[in-house]
Amino acid sequence: MTLDDIDSRIIRVLTTDGRASYGTIGAEVNLSAPAVKRRVDRLRARGVIAGFTVRVDPGATGWDTEAYVELFCNRRTSGEEILRRAQTYPEVVEAFTVTGDADALLHVFASDMHHFERVLSEISAEPFVARTRSVLVLSPLLRREFLTM
Incomplete structure (x- = not known):
């Protein structure tokens, strides 16, 4: 449209x-x-506006640690399987299949480094995960809720 x-x-x-x-x-x-x-x-x-929601600041709720976790999966792991398991973690707020070396990218929030380490350990232990690579966010510089039109 x-x-x-x-x-x-x-x-x-x-x-x-x-x-x-x-x-x-x-x-x-x-x-x-x-x-x-x-x-x-x-x-x-027409689906341009998909719905209305509340935007919550994770830091204001005590979830100050933010990271992106790349998943490197075993062969024959489907996006549906990654999604099914990612949904079980409340800390995972977004999940994507991606191009490049990794198979998927997870956006994760946690209350602190110990919480993040526990979640990362649990995600790494999923049977389809061969390995992970994490990037911690130091300071978010820009967040947009929509595409510039």
Whole structure:
């Protein structure tokens, strides 16, 4: 779906404040509240807006340790198997199959280094994991919730 400038601006407002009223959005994009609602409904129906959620700061909840863990898997390990096991760890917030040397990449949060070490040890012990390589995040410099349109 091709987005026009108004759709892109509506998405930017919602990305900044998912609780913004249609009237508030309309004031930003020069449309009436009913016109904004129709556009948001259309964007939702077409799957451009997949849903609304709450964004939680992991550090504010005490999960200050962040890492990316590359998984090097045994042969014949499917993405579905990696996903099935990754979902059992609340510390894993994202999981991807990737190109390059690794087979998958996990985004992990933990409360401290001991917690991270325990989770990494458990992930490494999964039967399909041959080895792992971790990168700890020192300081997140940029996080975007949407693509620049």
